[in-house]
Amino acid sequence: xxxxxxxxxxxxxxxxxxxxxxxxxxxxxxxxxxxxxxxxxxxxxxxxxxxxxxxxxxxxxxxxxxxxxxxxxxxxxxxxxxxxxxxxxxxxxxxxxxxxxxxxxxxxxxxxxxxxxxxx
Amino acid sequence: xxxxxxxxxxxxxxxxxxxxxxxxxxxxxxxxxxxxxxxxxxxxxxxxxxxxxxxxxxxxxxxxxxxxxxxxxxxxxxxxxxxxxxxxxxxxxxxxxxxxxxxxxxxxxxxx
Numbered sequence: 001x002x003x004x005x006x007x008x009x010x011x012x013x014x015x016x017x018x019x020x021x022x023x024x025x026x027x028x029x030x031x032x033x034x035x036x037x038x039x040x041x042x043x044x045x046x047x048x049x050x051x052x053x054x055x056x057x058x059x060x061x062x063x064x065x066x067x068x069x070x071x072x073x074x075x076x077x078x079x080x081x082x083x084x085x086x087x088x089x090x091x092x093x094x095x096x097x098x099x100x101x102x103x104x105x106x107x108x109x110x111x112x113x114x115x116x117x118x119x120x
Numbered sequence: 121x122x123x124x125x126x127x128x129x130x131x132x133x134x135x136x137x138x139x140x141x142x143x144x145x146x147x148x149x150x151x152x153x154x155x156x157x158x159x160x161x162x163x164x165x166x167x168x169x170x171x172x173x174x175x176x177x178x179x180x181x182x183x184x185x186x187x188x189x190x191x192x193x194x195x196x197x198x199x200x201x202x203x204x205x206x207x208x209x210x211x212x213x214x215x216x217x218x219x220x221x222x223x224x225x226x227x228x229x230x231x232x
Contacts, residue, residue, distance in 0.1 A: 032218060034219070042224075044222045045222075046219060093163070095162075106150065106151055107168075108168055109220060110165070112162050114160070114161060
């Protein structure tokens with residue numbers, strides 16, 4: 001159980017294109033999802049916390065107009081990188097927490113397999 | 121340095137040996153979690169230890185937590201080639217906001 005599907009796994013596109021990444025919880029309801037960015041051989045940096053039915057909470061330094069997050073249902077959150085540029089190239093990973101679990105901070109997060117974004 | 125620094129950054133051992141990775145953090149925590157990441161993939165949760173626990177086991181994994189030293193260790197016994205991956209510790213704060221702060225990671229290579 002607790003499977004998170006992230007799509008697409010890889011995107012290569014031209015500078016100026018907007019790219020949408022989907023994160024789905026397949027067998028549980030996720031009231032909260034998280035979006036991370038990871039540079040090569042580096043750790044995960046939290047970009048934003050996505051809450052179902054409300055606005056996302058962005059970490060300091062993350063441009064909310066650049067990285068649009070929508071969490072319209074309990075099983076789907078999307079991250080749209082708007083007008084992507086080469087510096088946006090990175091590995092983006094989402095995670096989700098089962099909303100039915102009590103004491104959420106004492107439960108693990110379930111991760112998607114990531115999206116490798118390459119902007120030419 | 122960031123919350124959650126891991127040591128060593130890279131570790132290579134022979135198959136069958138034990139691997140130990142350490143994690144240090146700075147602020148008070150609710151729990152500490154260990155995750156594994158295979159190259160180019162997402163993270164897989166390994167084990168969670170709460171702030172009031174000192175040691176936890178899961179199969180070949182043993183995790184310790186010393187809140188007085190703000191440190192944790194992950195021991196993998198009888199390592200296998202399939203254990204080759206990056207290992208990250210992540211801390212959840214006391215503020216209950218569910219955010220995880222990840223460490224810098226240890227790249228473990230098991231030599232067959």
